Amino acid sequence: MVSLKPLADCPPNAAFFDAYYAAQDGKPVQISNAICITEVRQDVSLVVRIVSTVGNYDYIIDSEFKPSGSIKLGVSCAYIYIYIYMTGWANGNFRNQGNIIHSRR
Secondary structure, three states: OOOOOEOOOEOOOOEEEEEEEEOOOOOEEEEEEEEEEEEEOOOOEEEEEEEEEEOOEEEEEEEEEOOOOOEEEEEEEEEOOOOOOEEEEEOOEEEEOOOOOOOOO
16 A cells, blocks of 8 residues: 555545554554545545556556445556666666655665
8 A cells, every 4th residue: 555645646625544554573664645545426425545666567446335225346456667768888887866755776
């Protein structure tokens, strides 16, 4: 799970909630703004959105609760394309002209 960004991942009327998971040592780890809940105006459905990142992919999971009692699940995948442009070799070292977007450390 990742933190959702207001106005980027969820609409302006969304309510955000934190999520927790157990680390390897058993202690809880908090993820701020991990879940957003919003109303869809067409038939006043309630949508709960969670985004999980695995490798270079974002998995977006939407649960839509309709007034009729039905639940519509939607899963979509977004590929994160990271491009780092490297050029010029000086003394065996390269010069990095790109930006580091995410570090796995």
